[in-house]
Amino acid sequence: MTDQGQGQGQGQDAKPGLGLDLTGLATGPAQVWGAIRLVPLLRAEPIDDLRLHPVLYDGPGIVDVGDGTVYTAYIPHGLVADWTRDGTPAAAYGTQLGAADRPAEAMRLHFHRRMAKREAKTRVRFLPLHLAMEGYLALHFGGPTILWEEWSRRAVGRGLSPRSERAYTGAEVPGLEDALRIFEIHPGQCGVLVYAADALAAAFAVPHPDDYRLLHPTLVQDMFGELIHHYAHFGGPVRDFTVRIDADGIDSLARLRAAAEEQETAWSDFHDNVMAAGLPANSPGYRFQRVRRMRGSRFRLVRFLPPFERQTEQHIGEAITDDRGRIAYLKTFRLSENQVRRGHLLTSLAAHEWSIDATAAALGTTPDALKARVSRLGFGSLLRGDG
Numbered sequence: 001m002t003d004q005g006q007g008q009g010q011g012q013d014a015k016p017g018l019g020l021d022l023t024g025l026a027t028g029p030a031q032v033w034g035a036i037r038l039v040p041l042l043r044a045e046p047i048d049d050l051r052l053h054p055v056l057y058d059g060p061g062i063v064d065v066g067d068g069t070v071y072t073a074y075i076p077h078g079l080v081a082d083w084t085r086d087g088t089p090a091a092a093y094g095t096q097l098g099a100a101d102r103p104a105e106a107m108r109l110h111f112h113r114r115m116a117k118r119e120a121k122t123r124v125r126f127l128p129l130h131l132a133m134e135g136y137l138a139l140h141f142g143g144p145t146i147l148w149e150e151w152s153r154r155a156v157g158r159g160l161s162p163r164s165e166r167a168y169t170g171a172e173v174p175g176l177e178d179a180l181r182i183f184e185i186h187p188g189q190c191g192v193l194v195y196a197a198d199a200l201a202a203a204f205a206v207p208h209p210d211d212y213r214l215l216h217p218t219l220v221q222d223m224f225g226e227l228i229h230h231y232a233h234f235g236g237p238v239r240d241f242t243v244r245i246d247a248d249g250i251d252s253l254a255r256l257r258a259a260a261e262e263q264e265t266a267w268s269d270f271h272d273n274v275m276a277a278g279l280p281a282n283s284p285g286y287r288f289q290r291v292r293r294m295r296g297s298r299f300r301l302v303r304f305l306p307p308f309e310r311q312t313e314q315h316i317g318e319a320i321t322d323d324r325g326r327i328a329y330l331k332t333f334r335l336s337e338n339q340v341r342r343g344h345l346l347t348s349l350a351a352h353e354w355s356i357d358a359t360a361a362a363l364g365t366t367p368d369a370l371k372a373r374v375s376r377l378g379f380g381s382l383l384r385g386d387g
Contacts, residue, residue, distance in 0.1 A: 027268045033179035035235040041191030047207035131318040144354035155382035170220035197235025201228040205330040227336040278313030298323040308343035
């Protein structure tokens, strides 16, 4: 699956954040299928005044991002968020299916006015991960603000147009569809962390267990990065977490129960502090942009970008947070090293007003080496051909 588009500039309210508050979400026992590891996220107290349900689309979609440019992609599903103003429970509507017998050549286009659109006073429709991807594609999309001698007039006039990144559907990640079909859904499960060869591929969380049961199958329609696709293809089977209880001293059911709980805590601590250490919840330097405040409620829809630190785990994503910053909905996309390099390069150029000399000095390299890096990362068309 190739995700292409043109984006709009970052919002004025994009700002640094210390992370995402995952309070209320606990790690459950992992399940392993080949190179895929699924770690459930459990809520002791589900969120009742915000509910999510899927809406399935029957063809490609064109999204008008509001500034004269459009974002074109195949949209397998969207999410509708319903909330109540008084905090009372809200019922999920269930999946809505389109016509199944429509001929492929007659497949109509869906026009969406924005990535997130209010459909009623207490309902917003948004496209999962497209909010996050549009934020990444829009990164310094306008290109050079000053026509330095190295940049072409096209670079200043058109910026990074068009811009594209490659992604894969979950159905193309070997083993994921089987794992989602075979593994049990735990009581109270409101999310999942997906690993390929023990590399964190994605985090997904929703407000309520009923929402998760509806949305669990849609993970095979979500976008995953090329890193995860390759790891699932070439990574060998991963080891399961094995419980080891020393039989010495176990002389009652109470002590056996305490020993089992100790093993659960050990797994949870290892997972949260080691395996999931790269999540935005644990990583400073992420920048958050509010996309929409859900009127009359305590929730807001945000998206986030990483600091683009080289050779470290970096995610883009989107979330719905409450008035305390705690996560009600979360979906992340892990960037490949090349995508991190592109983000790092664009951020460095923008920080130095697109001056090749100043940026090269800041990065500890030469202007010629920096221009070679610009070309190698796919932005060579912005440079003058005679220099």
